[in-house]
Amino acid sequence: LTLYLTEDHVIDWQLNNQANPHDVPNYDHRHVLRGALNGTWGEGFLDASTQVGDTVHLTFSHPLPPAPATVLEPNNCALVAYVYSTSGSDKYEVKQVVEREFQP
Numbered sequence: 001l002t003l004y005l006t007e008d009h010v011i012d013w014q015l016n017n018q019a020n021p022h023d024v025p026n027y028d029h030r031h032v033l034r035g036a037l038n039g040t041w042g043e044g045f046l047d048a049s050t051q052v053g054d055t056v057h058l059t060f061s062h063p064l065p066p067a068p069a070t071v072l073e074p075n076n077c078a079l080v081a082y083v084y085s086t087s088g089s090d091k092y093e094v095k096q097v098v099e100r101e102f103q104p
Contacts, residue, residue, distance in 0.1 A: 002042030003060060004080040005034040005102070007072055034072065037062045037079075044086070077102035 014027030036042075037060060045058055064072055082097040 001038070001045050001058070002040075002082050002084070003037040003062075005037055005062075006078050006080055006099075007032045007034050008076045008078065009073075010076075034077070042082075042084075074102055 008030055010029040010032045011026050012029060014024040014029070015022055016024050016027075045056055050056070064074075078099050078101050080097065080099045082094050084094045085091055
């Protein structure tokens with residue numbers, strides 16, 4: 001399971017070589033990656049006793065960085081969670097993805 005924090009509607013400069021002028025000073029950036037909450041590859045949560053059809057409940061807590069290191073707008077943030085295979089012929093194949101609005 002891998003958890004990412006994303007932020008939507010980050011207004012900042014962007015280069016657009018197909019426009020004239022090339023500079024877009026107030027570009028609306030969407031789905032900006034703000035961090036991997038449990039590491040680049042996430043962490044395993046199944047063990048040998050897990051059966052097909054079992055329900056697994058997990059709780060995560062991650063503090064937001066203090067300002068001014070980064071200024072997040074919590075109302076524009078989301079958590080993206082995905083599960084992927086770690087072995088076999090489908091190694092690294094993403095099996096399920098869910099995005100939910102962030103609730104500070």
